[in-house]
Amino acid sequence: xxxxxxxxKKPLEDVDxxxxxxxxxLAKHYAAGDFIxxxxxxxxxxxxxxxxxDNRAAVDSIIAQDPFNINDIADYQIVEFTLTMFLNDxxxxxxxxxxxxxxxxxxxxxxxxxxxxxYASDPDIGPIAGWPPHTSVSDSLEIIRTVFAAPEVYAxxxxxxxxxxxxxxxxxxxxLHSANMTQREAEIGYWIGKPYWGQGLIPEAxxxxxxxxxxxxxxxxxxxxxxDGNVKSKRVIQKCGFKYHHTDHDVVSPLGDKRTEHFxxxxxxxxxxxxxxxxxxxxx
Numbered sequence: 001x002x003x004x005x006x007x008x009k010k011p012l013e014d015v016d017x018x019x020x021x022x023x024x025x026l027a028k029h030y031a032a033g034d035f036i037x038x039x040x041x042x043x044x045x046x047x048x049x050x051x052x053x054d055n056r057a058a059v060d061s062i063i064a065q066d067p068f069n070i071n072d073i074a075d076y077q078i079v080e081f082t083l084t085m086f087l088n089d090x091x092x093x094x095x096x097x098x099x100x101x102x103x104x105x106x107x108x109x110x111x112x113x114x115x116x117x118x119y120a121s122d123p124d125i126g127p128i129a130g131w132p133p134h135t136s137v138s139d140s141l142e143i144i145r146t147v148f149a150a151p152e153v154y155a156x157x158x159x160x161x162x163x164x165x166x167x168x169x170x171x172x173x174x175x176l177h178s179a180n181m182t183q184r185e186a187e188i189g190y191w192i193g194k195p196y197w198g199q200g201l202i203p204e205a206x207x208x209x210x211x212x213x214x215x216x217x218x219x220x221x222x223x224x225x226x227x228d229g230n231v232k233s234k235r236v237i238q239k240c241g242f243k244y245h246h247t248d249h250d251v252v253s254p255l256g257d258k259r260t261e262h263f264x265x266x267x268x269x270x271x272x273x274x275x276x277x278x279x280x281x282x283x284x
Contacts, residue, residue: 001036001050001051001052001080001081002050002051002052002053002056002059002078002079002080002081003048003049003050003051003078003079003081004048004049004051004059004063004076004077004078004079005046005047005048005076005077005078005079006041006046006047006048006049006068006074006075006076007045007046007074007075007076007077008044008045008046008073008074009072009073009074009075010072010073010074012044014073015068015073015074018067018068018071018073021067022066022067022068025065025066025067026038026049029062031162032097032099032104032106032157032162033052033097033104033106033107034051034052034053034062034097035049035050035051035052036050036051036052037049037050038050046074047074052097054098056078056080058099059078060078063076063078098154098208098211098212099159100204100205100207100208101204102158102159102160102201102204103156103157103158103159103201103204103205103208104157104159104162105154105155105156105157105168105205105208105209106154106155106157107148107153107154107155108144108148108149108153108154108155108164108167109144109155110141110144110145112144112155112164113137113138113140113141113144114137114140115163115164115165116134116140116143116144116164116167117134117136117137117139117140118193119165119166119192119193119194120133120134120140120143120191121133121134121135121140122193122194124194125191125193125194126191127255128227128229128230128233129189129191129227129230129233130227130253130254130255130259131254131255132255148167150169152169152170152171152172152212153167153168153169153170154167154168154169154205154209155167156168156190156192156201156202156205158196165192165193165195165196165201166190166191166192166193166196166201166202166205167190167191168188168189168190168191168202168205168206168209169188169189169190169209170186170187170188170209170212170213170217171186171187171188171189172186172187173185173186179223179225179263179265181221181223182220182221184218184219184220184221185219185220185221185222185223186213186217186219186222186223187222187223187224187225188206188209188210188213188222188223188224189224190202190205190206190233190236197232200239202236203236203239203240206224206236206240207240210222210240210266210271214268214271214272219268220267220268221265221266221267221268222242222265222266222271223245223263223264223265223266224237224240224242224263224264224265224266225237225261225262225263225264226261226262227251227253227259227260227261227262228259228260228261228262234262237264238264240266241266241270241271241274242264242265242266243264243265243266243270244262244263244264245263245264245265246262246263247260247261247262247263248260248261248263
């Protein structure tokens with residue numbers, strides 16, 4: 001967690017000329033999940049922004065976009081800290097939010113219901129993964145309030161449009177899952193709207209979740225699976241480096257029919273070796 005302390009170095013009339021642009025910048029990063037709180041100092045000599053980011057480089061990238069910075073209105077002091085005490089559990093549970101080259105992974109919001117319905121109502125999306133197409137915006141809203149309110153379930157949001165176009169999540173042994181997992185293992189699930197098939201967006205999201213699982217949650221292994229015939233899901237699994245583990249037959253899907261399900265697994269050692277190999281290829 002980070003705090004940015006802004007100190008104005010120009011007269012307030014100069015500050016006010018760029019204030020609306022600065023507020024638009026704040027709104028953009030609140031929507032992306034980067035900012036937790038902000039406000040002016042008293043007396044009005046600057047401001048404060050609480051930022052959730054993975055590292056200092058990410059903070060610097062965010063601050064570089066501030067119109068106050070671009071127009072040399074303020075100096076910035078960045079303080080990194082660890083949350084250890086809380087007024088309530090809201091901050092303690094503050095969700096993981098990750099941005100990749102093209103995506104933002106963030107918790108679902110009720111305002112996402114129309115976008116969710118737009119893609120999840122497609123009969124080519126849900127049934128092949130074992131869930132029914134959404135029947136209305138109200139249906140999608142209820143899913144956001146229930147199923148998607150579970151920990152570690154994220155909207156797959158396009159950076160270019162800020163629109164949720166799919167979903168991904170991490171499922172644990174004490175919750176909804178398909179794989180036969182131990183307590184220190186998890187399963188990753190995902191889907192994306194048909195207009196975005198074949199663009200490599202879901203592998204990008206899954207790789208972010210794998211980093212979350214191994215580097216932040218400290219898991220020993222991660223599972224992934226697909227029903228027989230779901231070729232696109234199989235390609236994602238293979239592209240991300242999972243290893244085939246086993247196949248279960250006559251699995252009853254959430255739709256009530258019996259299917260064949262193929263399972264793949266990645267251990268922490270597999271993940272480290274995979275990334276070491278990728279780094280070596282990048283260095284060539």
